[in-house]
Amino acid sequence: MLIVQKFGGTSVGDLDRIQNVANRVAKTKKAGNDVVVVVSAMSGETNKLVSYAEHFSKNPARAEMDMLLSSGERVTASLLAIALSEMGYDAVSMTGRKAGIVTDNIHTKARIEEINPSVMHEAIKEGKIVVVAGFQGVSQDGNVTTLGRGGSDLSAVAIAGALKADLCEIYTDVSGIFTTDPRIEPKAKKLEKISYDEMLELASLGAKVLQNRSVELAKKLNVNLVTRTSFSDEEGTLITKEESIMEKPLVSGIALDKNQARVSLVGVKDRPGIASDIFTKLSSNSVNIDMIIQNVGHDGKANIDFTVPVGDLSDAKGVMDKFVDDAEVDEASYDENICKVSIVGVGMKSHTGVAAKAFSTMAKENININMISTSEIKVSMVIDEKYAELAVRSLHAAYELDK
Amino acid sequence: MLIVQKFGGTSVGDLDRIQNVANRVAKTKKAGNDVVVVVSAMSGETNKLVSYAEHFSKNPARAEMDMLLSSGERVTASLLAIALSEMGYDAVSMTGRKAGIVTDNIHTKARIEEINPSVMHEAIKEGKIVVVAGFQGVSQDGNVTTLGRGGSDLSAVAIAGALKADLCEIYTDVSGIFTTDPRIEPKAKKLEKISYDEMLELASLGAKVLQNRSVELAKKLNVNLVTRTSFSDEEGTLITKEESIMEKPLVSGIALDKNQARVSLVGVKDRPGIASDIFTKLSSNSVNIDMIIQNVGHDGKANIDFTVPVGDLSDAKGVMDKFVDDAEVDEASYDENICKVSIVGVGMKSHTGVAAKAFSTMAKENININMISTSEIKVSMVIDEKYAELAVRSLHAAYELDK
Numbered sequence: 001m002l003i004v005q006k007f008g009g010t011s012v013g014d015l016d017r018i019q020n021v022a023n024r025v026a027k028t029k030k031a032g033n034d035v036v037v038v039v040s041a042m043s044g045e046t047n048k049l050v051s052y053a054e055h056f057s058k059n060p061a062r063a064e065m066d067m068l069l070s071s072g073e074r075v076t077a078s079l080l081a082i083a084l085s086e087m088g089y090d091a092v093s094m095t096g097r098k099a100g101i102v103t104d105n106i107h108t109k110a111r112i113e114e115i116n117p118s119v120m121h122e123a124i125k126e127g128k129i130v131v132v133a134g135f136q137g138v139s140q141d142g143n144v145t146t147l148g149r150g151g152s153d154l155s156a157v158a159i160a161g162a163l164k165a166d167l168c169e170i171y172t173d174v175s176g177i178f179t180t181d182p183r184i185e186p187k188a189k190k191l192e193k194i195s196y197d198e199m200l201e202l203a204s205l206g207a208k209v210l211q212n213r214s215v216e217l218a219k220k221l222n223v224n225l226v227t228r229t230s231f232s233d234e235e236g237t238l239i240t241k242e243e244s245i246m247e248k249p250l251v252s253g254i255a256l257d258k259n260q261a262r263v264s265l266v267g268v269k270d271r272p273g274i275a276s277d278i279f280t281k282l283s284s285n286s287v288n289i290d291m292i293i294q295n296v297g298h299d300g301k302a303n304i305d306f307t308v309p310v311g312d313l314s315d316a317k318g319v320m321d322k323f324v325d326d327a328e329v330d331e332a333s334y335d336e337n338i339c340k341v342s343i344v345g346v347g348m349k350s351h352t353g354v355a356a357k358a359f360s361t362m363a364k365e366n367i368n369i370n371m372i373s374t375s376e377i378k379v380s381m382v383i384d385e386k387y388a389e390l391a392v393r394s395l396h397a398a399y400e401l402d403k
Numbered sequence: 404m405l406i407v408q409k410f411g412g413t414s415v416g417d418l419d420r421i422q423n424v425a426n427r428v429a430k431t432k433k434a435g436n437d438v439v440v441v442v443s444a445m446s447g448e449t450n451k452l453v454s455y456a457e458h459f460s461k462n463p464a465r466a467e468m469d470m471l472l473s474s475g476e477r478v479t480a481s482l483l484a485i486a487l488s489e490m491g492y493d494a495v496s497m498t499g500r501k502a503g504i505v506t507d508n509i510h511t512k513a514r515i516e517e518i519n520p521s522v523m524h525e526a527i528k529e530g531k532i533v534v535v536a537g538f539q540g541v542s543q544d545g546n547v548t549t550l551g552r553g554g555s556d557l558s559a560v561a562i563a564g565a566l567k568a569d570l571c572e573i574y575t576d577v578s579g580i581f582t583t584d585p586r587i588e589p590k591a592k593k594l595e596k597i598s599y600d601e602m603l604e605l606a607s608l609g610a611k612v613l614q615n616r617s618v619e620l621a622k623k624l625n626v627n628l629v630t631r632t633s634f635s636d637e638e639g640t641l642i643t644k645e646e647s648i649m650e651k652p653l654v655s656g657i658a659l660d661k662n663q664a665r666v667s668l669v670g671v672k673d674r675p676g677i678a679s680d681i682f683t684k685l686s687s688n689s690v691n692i693d694m695i696i697q698n699v700g701h702d703g704k705a706n707i708d709f710t711v712p713v714g715d716l717s718d719a720k721g722v723m724d725k726f727v728d729d730a731e732v733d734e735a736s737y738d739e740n741i742c743k744v745s746i747v748g749v750g751m752k753s754h755t756g757v758a759a760k761a762f763s764t765m766a767k768e769n770i771n772i773n774m775i776s777t778s779e780i781k782v783s784m785v786i787d788e789k790y791a792e793l794a795v796r797s798l799h800a801a802y803e804l805d806k
Binding site for chain 2: 067074077
């Protein structure tokens with residue numbers, strides 16, 4: 001098999017951990033696999049470099065930040081190659097440029113445009129372990145670029161896609177994807193497999209193991225992604241296409257997002273395009289809208305409720321105050337003490353009654369549901385924040401996720 | 404003027420010092436000059452990275468060391484460019500690759516083969532301050548290389564040559580080249596100008612300000628080199644071609660090298676090629692020979708004295724013991740308590756009596772001269788180490804270098 005293994009900052013956080021990574025890579029190689037390793041900077045290094053830059057400027061040039069930040073991964077990559085060579089393995093480190101990772105020229109958040117894997121291919125053919133500096137690439141005009149948050153995961157997935165690797169293992173400090181946050185429900189179980197779409201829903205709902213960008217790319221390139229821990233030999237969770245999952249569970253997981261606030265608009269003026277005006281204005285002020293509910297009241301005026309990330313609430317207030325001042329909205333109120341509980345599962349597509357069970361579970365616990373939104377594989381409910389953990393545990397039990 | 408300014412590790416040792424460097428560069432630019440800056444890694448960084456590599460391997464692959472070590476200069480270069488931009492100057496950092504520094508592929512001690520200055524030229528034409536990561540280049544096959552000890556000086560000199568810069572300023576923690584070591588003779592004076600050849604003699608005699616490689620390259624490329632300190636506005640010392648120095652001093656400086664040991668061979672067998680055998684054998688054992696004296700004794704057997712660096716003495720002993728065992732040499736003795744005092748000056752070429760004054764000065768102080776060697780611009784004497792400082796001060800006074 002050809003396996004791409006990606007190790008994040010904490011996995012290469014010090015020299016002993018880099019040695020552990022070398023041992024793990026060596027074991028994979030020794031088992032007869034070809035291995036390409038993608039590494040992040042040692043944890044803390046990137047933050048240190050960012051703080052150096054901020055010492056000089058609040059708004060440093062992005063191309064200079066890329067020059068600066070791309071150095072961290074080079075260090076880890078060369079150290080790992082040195083460690084592997086010392087263990088008797090033929091290993092070679094490569095920068096993003098050398099590995100053929102070509103990006104656009106949007107510095108600090110570049111997008112991978114193409115990967116020219118010939119140099120990697122050749123090294124693999126020669127039996128070498130290839131160690132690639134993650135998070136970085138090179139623009140068409142020859143400048144080093146970085147891929148933004150989660151960039152090393154993206155590097156790994158893109159490389160796995162370009163090399164048609166059998167597996168792309170993402171090593172982090174958590175051992176996989178769980179049916180829910182084990183800190184809330186200790187009975188949470190690690191999932192063996194999950195589909196790309198479920199993972200995307202869970203990630204956007206706050207599961208921090210993988211970023212959506214990486215999962216989306218894995219889906220697009222059809223890369224079998226495994227998320228597992230570098231601190232033990234525990235098996236991780238395979239993220240793959242739905243068709244590869246034989247037994248599809250009704251519900252795969254329960255997600256909780258406490259980072260939400262509700263905006264309630266009462267008496268929205270009855271004129272064409274008012275809702276569009278409101279949401280366009282919010283969007284142009286960089287307020288992210290999640291769930292929206294609209295009711296028409298008796299007097300022809302509508303009530304609109306929507307949720308925003310807590311961090312966007314003050315911006316949202318600024319926008320809404322203007323609408324109230326202009327008498328387009330009678331009243332705007334805000335509630336930070338809410339949360340969003342979501343049930344995710346591809347099984348919902350073909351089974352009825354999943355949502356109904358969620359509502360009845362809430363009712364049984366006397367938890368009032370403020371807002372509901374559903375997609376093909378997800379049911380989300382906005383509830384009072386104080387019931388967050390109770391709701392998660394009740395739903396976890398109701399769908400028998402602990403079994 | 405187009406000025407290349409190179410700042411070493413201590414000059415960019417922390418963020419405040421990098422800001423100081425930015426201020427100095429800005430001042431040069433503001434005075435109407437074009438500026439290309441070459442920077443080293445922050446002091447301590449390279450040693451830290453080397454220690455990381457040594458944690459994994461006593462003999463890490465040289466290409467990996469280059470990948471590893473070249474990251475330090477990138478950090479400094481981007482930070483300096485950020486600092487300059489913040490001050491309102493248009494600045495751009497460049498790796499060795501971007502700056503067009505092409506080397507051979509001898510990793511960790513690559514030689515610069517050519518510089519393609521077009522990217523730097525274009526940036527300069529646009530009014531930009533160019534900040535180049537020193538110490539590094541790229542091999543013809545596209546791998547990053549480093550230039551070895553003193554590599555950033557070499558980068559600066561080579562860039563100054565390629566750009567036909569008017570001046571190449573090397574900033575260090577000492578303020579220039581002195582008539583002798585001021586710690587030995589407080590009356591030592593800083594030289595305003597010195598020729599390449601004198602500087603080469605002084606450098607090989609232990610003056611640590613500049614390495615011979617850089618001075619040789621400056622001489623070859625006809626680069627006007629200035630060595631000065633980044634910690635004050637003091638003028639430095641200009642190192643230039645002899646013809647540019649109008650008033651040639653008889654003697655420019657007195658150098659002291661305590662790092663020498665003497666090997667004395669008594670009764671060297673009288674056969675053709677014996678001396679050649681001895682020195683070939685020493686050379687193949689990596690023993691560096693400096694001065695050599697040979698006398699023929701009464702019995703036809705020769706006596707040979709030579710000096711070696713103290714660090715090479717035990718290797719030299721090993722070689723000589725073999726010759727004694729083989730009865731090719733009657734006796735070998737060793738003396739570490741010697742030193743070499745040298746008088747350097749281009750004026751010697753056209754003046755007689757310079758060496759004679761040195762000998763009479765030693766005689767006046769009752770210092771016995773063990774060995775003498777002379778070149779066109781240098782007189783070196785080996786004396787008892789205990790007279791080292793006395794000899795330096797006496798010669799400094801005799802040639803009126805304090806005037």
